[in-house]
Amino acid sequence: xxxxxxxxxxxxxxxxxxxxxxxxxxxxxxxxxxxxxxxxxxxxxxxxxxxxxxxxxxxxxxxxxxxxxxxxxxxxxxxxxxxxxxxxxxxxxxxxxxxxxxxxxxxxxxxxxxxxxxxxxxxxxxxxxxxxxxxxxxxxxxxxxxxxxxxxxxxxxxxxxxxxxxxxxxxxxxxxxxxxxxxxxxxxxxxxxxxxxxxxxxxxxxxxxxxxxxxxxxxxxxxxxxxxxxxxxxxxxxxxxxxxxxxxxxxxxxxxxxxxxxxxxxxxxxxxxxxxxxxxxxxxxxxxxxxxxxxxx
Amino acid sequence: xxxxxxxxxxxxxxxxxxxxxxxxxxxxxxxxxxxxxxxxxxxxxxxxxxxxxxxxxxxxxxxxxxxxxxxxxxxxxxxxxxxxxxxxxxxxxxxxxxxxxxxxxxxxxxxxxxxxxxxxxxxxxxxxxxxxxxxxxxxxxxxxxxxxxxxxxxxxxxxxxxxxxxxxxxxxxxxxxxxxxxxxxxxxxxxxxxxxxxx
Numbered sequence: 001x002x003x004x005x006x007x008x009x010x011x012x013x014x015x016x017x018x019x020x021x022x023x024x025x026x027x028x029x030x031x032x033x034x035x036x037x038x039x040x041x042x043x044x045x046x047x048x049x050x051x052x053x054x055x056x057x058x059x060x061x062x063x064x065x066x067x068x069x070x071x072x073x074x075x076x077x078x079x080x081x082x083x084x085x086x087x088x089x090x091x092x093x094x095x096x097x098x099x100x101x102x103x104x105x106x107x108x109x110x111x112x113x114x115x116x117x118x119x120x121x122x123x124x125x126x127x128x129x130x131x132x133x134x135x136x137x138x139x140x141x142x143x144x145x146x147x148x149x150x151x152x153x154x155x156x157x158x159x160x161x162x163x164x165x166x167x168x169x170x171x172x173x174x175x176x177x178x179x180x181x182x183x184x185x186x187x188x189x190x191x192x193x194x195x196x197x198x199x200x201x202x203x204x205x206x207x208x209x210x211x212x213x214x215x216x217x218x219x220x221x222x223x224x225x226x227x228x229x230x231x232x233x234x235x236x237x238x239x240x241x242x243x244x245x246x247x248x249x250x251x252x253x254x255x256x257x258x259x260x261x262x263x264x265x266x267x268x269x270x271x272x273x274x275x276x277x278x279x280x281x282x283x284x285x286x287x288x289x290x291x292x293x294x295x296x297x
Numbered sequence: 298x299x300x301x302x303x304x305x306x307x308x309x310x311x312x313x314x315x316x317x318x319x320x321x322x323x324x325x326x327x328x329x330x331x332x333x334x335x336x337x338x339x340x341x342x343x344x345x346x347x348x349x350x351x352x353x354x355x356x357x358x359x360x361x362x363x364x365x366x367x368x369x370x371x372x373x374x375x376x377x378x379x380x381x382x383x384x385x386x387x388x389x390x391x392x393x394x395x396x397x398x399x400x401x402x403x404x405x406x407x408x409x410x411x412x413x414x415x416x417x418x419x420x421x422x423x424x425x426x427x428x429x430x431x432x433x434x435x436x437x438x439x440x441x442x443x444x445x446x447x448x449x450x451x452x453x454x455x456x457x458x459x460x461x462x463x464x465x466x467x468x469x470x471x472x473x474x475x476x477x478x479x480x481x482x483x484x485x486x487x488x489x490x491x492x493x494x495x496x
Contacts, residue, residue: 013455013470016477036478044481052449052477061427063341065334066352074329074359075322081363082320 012036016049310375318366329359332376335451336383342446343387343439354386373460380453380461384443391439429484437476444472 012035015028021042024032029039036042305313305327316324336358340351361368361382369378434442440462447453447461448469459466 011470013473013477016474035474041478041481045477048481048484049477063338063346063348063351066337066355070352070356070359071329071333073356074363075326077360077363078320078322078325082322085320 013049016042016046017053020046311371314362314366314369314371314375317362325359325363328362328375332379336379339380339383339446339451340387342434342450343383343443344390345435350390354383354390358383358386374457377453377457377460380447380451380457381463384439384461387443388439426484430480433480433483437479441472441476444469445476448473 012032015024015032019028021029021032021039032042033039036045305323308316308324308327310328310331313324313328317328333355337351337355340354341348344350344354358379369375434445437445443462444458447458448455453461455466455469458469462469
């Protein structure tokens, strides 16, 4: 304590802690003696103060720890509180989807729509993998009718030979172009539609089914086919008499043929390959070919 | 970067409180571990050494933390805040009780296990001193008792006590001085000559 300091009664606590009576400045002594009766009392107070500081923890009995059940109760409460908060969070999230519950909240509705769109986008991004590599466009057979062989009666040997020349590769061509063909994959919808169209034709055209592992079904018989390349076209040779031509990855045209009930072989050729949902169809009964207008993917 | 999360033992009380706000069980366990004893001791002293009541109060205090962690003022030191809440809980209890429960200090035991023979007499004096001290503390009002316990038993600073009790530091010092004077005049067993205090 400095001289000239205006001592407050509470400062005695500090003096007791720091100074013996003999060490006090005259002003401090004067101040102290205003509040204690004598130097002796100051000594007693100081001794007690120091004794308490040093020993009070030892002097008191130690009550120890609270019972462990307190801890257990608290941890259970903590867990309950956490679950409650999680439930609240989930409810809050779900409330975003209840548009009618809060019509005055366009922000929530907007958030809901946004989440929905994001969900749809993610779904299609993950599920809408390209089914046919190299696809780009859809075909209309209108543009290719000229390339399609005219319906020929397969009864005549001449006709069969003609068709074979047009559609089937020669031995030399087969050897030259025999190389692995990329998988031809048609989207499910396309496959089904194609089958439907062909099935629904009055000519009882054979069922042609495309599948991911390139299985052709002709006249109800599923056949594993080994495609070979002919001029950038994959030829699926089936056990049936009618060859099925499909485009390969690098093909610029798509062609498939089938044999109708009268054993006539028809073919449809398209300029480029892109399997999408069929937009329109037209069956030319007399010619035996089918116009299929595909949508562009 | 700590791949296994923080070391809870190294986090400050205030950081633990933040985590408890996010329902972190481990943070709560750590905080409980740190303060269960001090808080229990405080309640035990303040509530007439009623062990069950003190346990209930400890539980109630930590329940408050679990249910309303946001009630903690992050700008304050946790221990100071804790004692101020504890003090208020005791005050409420005093109000609800209205009467003071008589001290049961006489049932306490003071063990002299391992005490050398030549110090037994001194230990007995200490026991007498302790018994009288506890009795005297029972006579104090709750503010004075709380001030005394926080200062001498919990070793809080004057400033911290003033925060806990929401009063000025001067008031704390005055209370301590008043309590000290009262004790010095009543603790006959206390012999200042034997304390070897330079005066």
